[in-house]
Amino acid sequence: MARIGVFVCWCGENIARTVDVVKVAEAMKSIQGVIVSLDYKYMCSDPGQKIIKEAIVNERLTGVVVALCSPLMHEKTFRTAAKEAGLNPFLLEVANIREHCSWVHEDKNEGTKKAIEITRSVVERVKQNHELQNITVPITNRALVIGGGIAGIQAALDIANGGHQVVMVERTPSIGGHMAGLSETFPTLDCSQCILTPRMVEVARHPNIKLYTYSEVESVHGFVGNFKVKIRKKARSVDINVCTGCGICQEKCPQKKIPSEFECGTGFRKAIYIPFPQAVPNKPVIDREHCTYFTKGKCKLCEKVCGPKAIRYDQVDEYVEEDVGAIVVATGYEVITSEKFPEYGAGRFKDVINGLQFERLASASGPTEGRIVRPSDGKEPETIVFIACAGSRDPAKGIPYCSKICCMYTAKHAMLYRHKIHHGKAYVFYMDIRSAGKGYDEFVRRAIEQDGALYVRGRVSRIYEKTVNGQKKLIVKGADTILNKAMEIEADMVVLATAVTPSPGAAQLAQKVGTPYNEYEFFSEAHPKLRPVESNTAGVFLAGSAQSPKDIPESVSDASAAASKVQILFSKKELERDPYVSVVNTDKCFGCFSCEAVCPYRAITREEIKNRKGEVVRMVAQINKGLCQGCGGCISICRAKACDLIGYTDEQIWAQIHSYPADPIDPTEENGHE
Amino acid sequence: MTTNSNQSNQNANINYNDLQSEIRHLAKDLLESKKVRIVIGYGSGPLNSKPVPVFITDANDVDRLVYNEFCFNNLSIYLTKAEIKAKAPWAIVVKGCDARSVIGLVVENQIKRDDVFTIGVSCNGVKLEGNTLSKCDTCAVKNPSNINVNKVIGNIKTASSTSASTLDKELEQLNKMSAEERFQFWKNEFDRCIRCYGCRQICPHCFCNNCIAEKSAPQWISTTPGSRGNFAWNAIRAFHLVGRCVECMECSRACPMGIRLDLLNHYLAQEVRDSYNFVAGMDLEQKPPLTTYNLKDNQDFIK
Numbered sequence: 001m002a003r004i005g006v007f008v009c010w011c012g013e014n015i016a017r018t019v020d021v022v023k024v025a026e027a028m029k030s031i032q033g034v035i036v037s038l039d040y041k042y043m044c045s046d047p048g049q050k051i052i053k054e055a056i057v058n059e060r061l062t063g064v065v066v067a068l069c070s071p072l073m074h075e076k077t078f079r080t081a082a083k084e085a086g087l088n089p090f091l092l093e094v095a096n097i098r099e100h101c102s103w104v105h106e107d108k109n110e111g112t113k114k115a116i117e118i119t120r121s122v123v124e125r126v127k128q129n130h131e132l133q134n135i136t137v138p139i140t141n142r143a144l145v146i147g148g149g150i151a152g153i154q155a156a157l158d159i160a161n162g163g164h165q166v167v168m169v170e171r172t173p174s175i176g177g178h179m180a181g182l183s184e185t186f187p188t189l190d191c192s193q194c195i196l197t198p199r200m201v202e203v204a205r206h207p208n209i210k211l212y213t214y215s216e217v218e219s220v221h222g223f224v225g226n227f228k229v230k231i232r233k234k235a236r237s238v239d240i241n242v243c244t245g246c247g248i249c250q251e252k253c254p255q256k257k258i259p260s261e262f263e264c265g266t267g268f269r270k271a272i273y274i275p276f277p278q279a280v281p282n283k284p285v286i287d288r289e290h291c292t293y294f295t296k297g298k299c300k301l302c303e304k305v306c307g308p309k310a311i312r313y314d315q316v317d318e319y320v321e322e323d324v325g326a327i328v329v330a331t332g333y334e335v336i337t338s339e340k341f342p343e344y345g346a347g348r349f350k351d352v353i354n355g356l357q358f359e360r361l362a363s364a365s366g367p368t369e370g371r372i373v374r375p376s377d378g379k380e381p382e383t384i385v386f387i388a389c390a391g392s393r394d395p396a397k398g399i400p401y402c403s404k405i406c407c408m409y410t411a412k413h414a415m416l417y418r419h420k421i422h423h424g425k426a427y428v429f430y431m432d433i434r435s436a437g438k439g440y441d442e443f444v445r446r447a448i449e450q451d452g453a454l455y456v457r458g459r460v461s462r463i464y465e466k467t468v469n470g471q472k473k474l475i476v477k478g479a480d481t482i483l484n485k486a487m488e489i490e491a492d493m494v495v496l497a498t499a500v501t502p503s504p505g506a507a508q509l510a511q512k513v514g515t516p517y518n519e520y521e522f523f524s525e526a527h528p529k530l531r532p533v534e535s536n537t538a539g540v541f542l543a544g545s546a547q548s549p550k551d552i553p554e555s556v557s558d559a560s561a562a563a564s565k566v567q568i569l570f571s572k573k574e575l576e577r578d579p580y581v582s583v584v585n586t587d588k589c590f591g592c593f594s595c596e597a598v599c600p601y602r603a604i605t606r607e608e609i610k611n612r613k614g615e616v617v618r619m620v621a622q623i624n625k626g627l628c629q630g631c632g633g634c635i636s637i638c639r640a641k642a643c644d645l646i647g648y649t650d651e652q653i654w655a656q657i658h659s660y661p662a663d664p665i666d667p668t669e670e671n672g673h674e
Numbered sequence: 675m676t677t678n679s680n681q682s683n684q685n686a687n688i689n690y691n692d693l694q695s696e697i698r699h700l701a702k703d704l705l706e707s708k709k710v711r712i713v714i715g716y717g718s719g720p721l722n723s724k725p726v727p728v729f730i731t732d733a734n735d736v737d738r739l740v741y742n743e744f745c746f747n748n749l750s751i752y753l754t755k756a757e758i759k760a761k762a763p764w765a766i767v768v769k770g771c772d773a774r775s776v777i778g779l780v781v782e783n784q785i786k787r788d789d790v791f792t793i794g795v796s797c798n799g800v801k802l803e804g805n806t807l808s809k810c811d812t813c814a815v816k817n818p819s820n821i822n823v824n825k826v827i828g829n830i831k832t833a834s835s836t837s838a839s840t841l842d843k844e845l846e847q848l849n850k851m852s853a854e855e856r857f858q859f860w861k862n863e864f865d866r867c868i869r870c871y872g873c874r875q876i877c878p879h880c881f882c883n884n885c886i887a888e889k890s891a892p893q894w895i896s897t898t899p900g901s902r903g904n905f906a907w908n909a910i911r912a913f914h915l916v917g918r919c920v921e922c923m924e925c926s927r928a929c930p931m932g933i934r935l936d937l938l939n940h941y942l943a944q945e946v947r948d949s950y951n952f953v954a955g956m957d958l959e960q961k962p963p964l965t966t967y968n969l970k971d972n973q974d975f976i977k
Contacts, residue, residue, distance in 0.1 A: 588884040592782040594965040619783065637965060639914045640882035641889050654892035 002033035002127045005061040006119065007052050009043035009068035011098055018102040018111040024067060027116045031123055035059045044074050049081040056085035063126035067095040067119040088131035090579070090647065095122035117660060124659040128652040132579040137626045139225035140325035141570045142167065146217055146509070149177020151544025151555040152330035153199050158563030159328075160208035164570050167322045168203065169231055170213045172261070174279035176200050177332055181262055181276075181356065183363035183370075185552060186412045187443035193278060193365060200280040210322075214285055218319065220513045221602050223629055224539030225325045225575045235315040237286035238272075243310035245282040249302035250274060258290045260367075264357045266375065267367030272302045277365065286311075326539045326566040327513060329523055330559065331503045333545035336391050336399075338496055344390070344463045350376040351474055352463060352494045354390075355409055362416045372420050374493050376472070381424065381492030384417055385476045386410045387460050388430040391499030399499045401520065404549040406497035407434045411444045413495060414453035427454045427489055429478055437553075457482045463494060500549035514600065515540045523547050533562040541565050580630035580647040582623050588642035589620040595634035595643060596621060603627035604634065688798055688830060694741040696827050697767060700793055704765050705733040710791055712758065714749050715739045715767035723803070727752065731761075741767070746800040746807060748922040750775035751878040754784050765791040769800070770815025773823050774920035774955025775878040781961060782918070784881055787822075794823030796830040802927065808936065809923045811839030814953075822958050841940045848937070860905075860938075866931040867904040869897065873925035873935055874911065879918050886910060912938050917946045917962035920955040 006028040010016040021039045028037040036055050040048050043066060055061060064087065066078050071094040079089035097115040105111040141164050145156045148170030156166045168175070179185075180200070182192035203209055218230040255271035262275045269275075271291040274284045292299035293313060303311040335356055339347035351374045353361075364370040374381055388410050392403040407430070414426040433455075435441040447453045460478035467473070468490055476489040502521045510517040515537040516524040523546045526534040533541050541562035544555035569575075584595075586609065596604040607622040621642070623634070634643040644650055701713040716739065717728030723744045729752075730736055750772050752758045762785075768776060773794050780787045796817045799810030819826045838846070848856060871887065874880040887895050887907055895910060896903030919939045926936035946952050949972060950963035 588882075590784075590882050590884075592784065592881075594782070594962075597961055597965040598967060600967070639886065640884050641886050641894075642884070650892055650894075654894075 002063055003035045003059060003061050004031075004033050004063045004065065004123055004126060005052070005055045005059060006034055006037040006065045006067065006123060007043055007048075007055075008037070008039040008097075008115075008119065009048070009066065010039065010041045011068060011102075012041065015068065015098050015102040015115075018105050018108050019097055019115040020108060020112040021067075021115075023112050024097070024115045024119055028065075028119060028123060031120060033127060034123060035061065043068055044077055049078070052078065053081055053085035056082060056087050061087065062091065063129060064092040065095055065119060065122045065126055066092065067097045067115065067122070069098040070094075070096050070100075090132035091126065091129050093122050093126050093129065095119040121656040121659040124655040125652045128649065128655045129647075132647060134576045135579050135581065135625055136574045136576050137223075137225055139570065139572060139575050140227075140323050141165070142322075142324045143326045143328060143566050143570075144169065144217075144227065144229055144322065144324040145328045145330060146513075147171075147177070147330035147332055147503075147544070147546065148175030148203070148211075148213065149330060149332045149544065149555075150179040150196060150199075150552055151332065151546075151550075151559040152177070152328070153196075153203055154556045154559035155328045155330055155541075155543050155563045155566075156203055156209055157199065157206065158560050159566050160206050162563070162567045162570075164208065164567065166206075166209045167229070167231075167324060168209055168211050169215050169217055170211070171216050172275065173214045173236070173283075173285040174200075174275045174281070175203060175211070175213060176276075176278070176280065178356065179552060180278070181264065181363070182359045183366070183416065184412065186408045187437070187439040189412070189415075191364075193363075197278045197280075200278070204280045211281070212320075213281060217509060217512060220327070223601060223627060224537075224577075225569070226626065227324045227327060227539065229322045229324055229327075231320050231322060233318040233320060235288075235312075235317050236283075237288065237291075237312055237315050238284055239310045239312050239315075240281055240283040242308050243283045243306075244308055245274070245284075246307065247274060247284070248305050248307070249311070250284055252301050252305045254299065254301060255290050255292060258287065263360050263367050264354070266353075266357050266360045286313075326541065326569050328541045328543055328559075328562045328566065329509070329513065329515070329535070329546050330543040330555075330562075331506055331509060331523075331546040333500045333549060334503055335498045335500055336397075338498065340391060340397065340498070341496065343461065344387075344494070344496060345465075349463065349465055349474060349494075350374075351381075351492065352496065354496050354498045355406065355413065358413055358495045359409075362413070362420075370420075372417055379492070380421055382421075383425045383489065383491045384427070384493045384495065385460075385474075385489055385491040386413055386426065386428045386495045386497065388428065388497045389459075390496035392497075393431060394499075397499070399501070399520070401548070402434065403497070403500040404434070405500065405551045407432075408437075408440060408443065408551065410495075410497045411435070411447040411453065415447045415451045418447075418451040418453065425454060426452075427456055427476075427491070429456050429458055429460050429476075431457070431459065437551075456480050456487065458487070466490075500545065502546065506546065513537065513540055533558055533565060539569065578630075578647070580645060581625050581628040582630060582632070582634050582643050582645050584621045584623055584634075585642045585644065586620045586622075588640045589638075590640055590642075591619040591621070592639075593619075593621060594637045594639075598633040598637045600631065600633065601627045601629050603629075688743075688796070688828065690742045693795060693828050694739070697741055697793060697795070698736045698739050700825060700827070701730060701736045701739055701765065702733050704791060705730065705736070710763045710765040711761045713739070713765045713767075714752055714758070715793075716741060716745045716747070716749075723801070729758075739767070741795060743799075743801050745769070745795075746802050746927070748772045748775055748876075748878055748924045750779065751876060751924075753779060753790065754878070754881040759785075762786075762789040763791065764789065765793055767793045767795060768818070768823065769795055769797040770813060770818040770821065771797075771809065771920060771922045773818045773821055774815065775922060776955075777822055777958055778879060778918060778920055778955040779881070780958060781955075782879075782881075787958065792818075792823040792825070794818035794821075794826045796826065796828030798830055807923065807927075808840045809921055811841070815956075821956055841937060844937055845941055845944065848941070860908075861901065863933050864904040864908045865901060866933055867899060867908060868931060869899045869904070869907065870930065872928040872930065873933075876924045876928040877915075878922070878924075879915060879920075880911070886914075908933070908935075908938070912942055915939065916942050917950070917952060917964045918954050919943060 008021045008025045025037045025039040075094050082092040083089045101115050143159050145152045145168045156168050160166045185192050215233045218232045221228045249272045253270035253272045259265045260267045260269035272284050272286045288294040360366040391397045417426050435444045458479040458481040462477045473490045478487045507521040515535040526536045543559040543562040603624045605622045608616045609618050611617050704710045713730040716725040718740045719726035779785045799806040895906045923936045952963045
């Protein structure tokens with residue numbers, strides 16, 4: 001006979017404001033099997049928990065229902081309390097009367113009614129509960145880092161220095177990410193490459209890091225502690241174990257006019273190329289789309305000049321599988337291109353560039369060796385206009401969020417320009433200046449006050465080309481909203497601080513990893529304040545701009561935080577997890593294996609049922625408890641109802657549904673309520 | 675059951691005697707060479723217009739096999755029966771529609787493809803009580819050579835009709851109704867159900883040995899004939915057949931209350947075709963769409 005205790009919480013005013021908790025506790029007393037039912041101001045407090053523990057012992061309770069906030073908040077708290085009082089923790093269930101009831105209703109009468117129904121349904125459910133034990137699964141102490149930008153590099157180094165193996169996958173031919181292409185970094189104006197490249201080299205040399213460049217994650221299966229990752233090593237057409245990185249192939253390649261990805265289109269590269277001189281690994285790759293041999297069938301010049309004979313035209317994509325226990329997603333960002341701005345010429349004006357392109361022009365390693373010149377004619381711009389918030393904070397462009405880094409880098413750009421072209425005029429159009437951060441506001445003030453950047457609060461409505469005194473100029477039409485007047489500037493060059501978006505393919509990767517992303521395809525964190533570097537998928541962590549636009553310091557601290565989370569996970573040999581897994585009733589299973597097809601965790605295996613003679617009579621589904629995550633996919637696809645979810649059995653759900661009053665929609669129904 | 679007599683004249687082109695003797699010949703070969711242990715086919719019944727299933731195990735008995743325009747039964751139902759299963763390998767006489775059932779059973783791991791030898795008979799529509807069945811209107815497998823069968827018998831060449839079938843027309847009418855009217859339509863249909871489960875018993879794809887209708891703890895579907903339980907039963911069975919039903923329409927033939935299961939199944943088959951570009955039982959390699967998951971799946975329905 002069930003002996004159930006019900007404990008209803010006021011949550012201060014949170015629940016009691018819209019739910020008459022005393023009435024709820026009273027109503028529960030009339031349910032068969034309920035031995036105690038009472039209310040308390042704060043159940044989660046120590047005295048509150050004590051009430052429950054004492055009742056469990058004194059009343060010999062076989063089940064407990066706590067009616068309060070979401071189980072996400074306190075289920076663990078109360079289950080631990082139950083365990084301490086000697087009750088199997090899975091005999092305690094939470095009835096959510098806060099998020100599901102008091103917070104979403106205003107009428108106290110209706111709220112109370114609903115709270116009673118919710119709590120009653122959980123009481124009926126608990127009567128069907130069984131004692132359960134946690135499942136333990138081993139952990140693979142090896143991490144996968146997706147993305148080789150600064151965030152990925154930092155995470156990989158921290159985990160590797162912590163003594164764990166790391167597999168790093170980078171999509172492009174070299175690690176380094178966007179940071180490798182930046183000129184100088186705010187707010188200290190450190191040379192970006194000077195601070196980054198030692199870390200890139202460290203990654204390559206680290207005994208604990210296995211590096212896959214020019215590779216992509218193909219699929220991810222498994223679960224926390226036990227992921228199986230398939231990696232596609234794209235055909236590089238060069239055997240990097242043989243290649244010495246001498247660069248002669250690159251020198252001799254006849255294809256010269258391919259816009260360089262690393263230079264953001266401001267410079268060119270060859271068809272066989274090392275993306276930049278400090279690339280890691282410093283080995284070339286053949287761009288098959290542009291290579292003369294691959295497009296026309298002859299050339300092979302690189303093969304001829306290659307001393308160690310490292311060119312492999314017949315190389316194909318290779319697949320490797322790695323076992324890892326945790327995943328750090330550090331896939332970074334991209335910026336939208338000027339084509340998205342018809343009002344600014346939609347990419348037709350050569351001298352309207354974006355921030356990343358400006359970085360290359362200002363960089364000593366860039367195509368102009370650090371001279372800031374107009375892409376159209378190579379002349380120094382006398383007047384330059386920077387436009388912040390190009391696309392960002394603009395719902396019309398579909399990007400209502402702030403790209404965060406632009407205020408700072410635009411100030412830096414204006415500063416760099418003024419350092420290099422002393423007589424030039426640098427205008428900055430801005431909406432607000434967002435320079436929160438250590439030394440950030442001082443940096444912007446310095447750009448304005450010391451370096452004479454001309455800040456104009458307002459937006460630019462239009463840019464068009466016009467020839468003035470025989471010179472091509474960009475006419476920038478905008479408004480100064482502080483002086484409340486229209487502005488027209490004859491500029492030589494315009495730099496758009498275009499909006500930051502997630503790396504292309506972020507959503508597809510999120511689907512492969514099985515972790516949520518938001519409407520802009522940035523990866524979602526588990527909790528914006530308290531769990532900022534964890535995703536909602538156990539064992540998957542986030543670092544850097546994959547999550548939202550971030551600057552370098554933030555990305556680095558994210559990465560270290562994610563690395564620390566990974567190491568917390570790796571500090572245990574085994575992982576304990578809740579027992580909510582599916583089971584198959586092999587008598588009912590008729591072996592259609594639809595469950596196998598729908599199972600996202602590959603937890604279903606085929607088992608033979610043999611007769612006494614040892615002959616196989618039929619095949620049935622079996623579930624690997626280590627892999628099953630209790631999603632219930634198999635249960636809904638199983639037509640024979642052979643699958644059931646422990647902890648959420650049909651019996652439990654049925655009892656819960658049944659506790660609700662008879663269907664009010666069709667009272668004339670002849671069967672009534674079964 | 676809705677029937678259509680437009681096409682009955684065309685059947686005259688088929689020489690059933692030839693088909694029959696070819697089937698007998700093949701059956702004899704298969705049994706004598708011990709390639710199969712049983713040949714499942716049609717035999718003569720008490721009425722010429724109602725052939726009955728026969729199971730031939732002896733090569734000398736092949737003359738009991740008949741074939742005519744009244745061979746409407748879908749014999750693939752027997753392939754999942756324990757008695758027959760124990761006697762694999764088998765040969766089975768199938769029309770195009772029945773062959774699709776066999777493919778469906780293989781896809782769903784109920785039988786092994788190598789265990790069954792399908793004798794695919796060309797068919798220009800079968801007759802029940804003098805009328806060609808409505809399902810034959812838009813049949814795309816009149817000549818089963820375009821799907822996986824071991825041997826094709828007969829060689830009719832008829833393109834499937836492009837004009838809308840009776841079922842399609844009825845479906846169109848149904849779709850014109852308001853949601854309430856349509857609900858009432860189906861309620862009226864299901865209200866007649868006496869829960870004999872004939873539809874389930876005759877369906878080759880209702881192969882669960884424990885049907886959800888008989889689940890008792892908890893009992894999801896009320897077993898008493900009444901609106902609630904009837905609706906639940908018929909709706910759940912329809913859902914269970916989505917993307918799997920090959921529209922052999924045996925259920926609607928078996929239904930003693932004349933419930934429009936043919937229309938219901940046709941409706942679902944259309945939905946699956948429109949949403950997933952999938953037709954059940956046409957391809958050994960393709961799983962029913964509701965049991966597969968693909969990143970490229972149509973996700974338009976997510977609002």
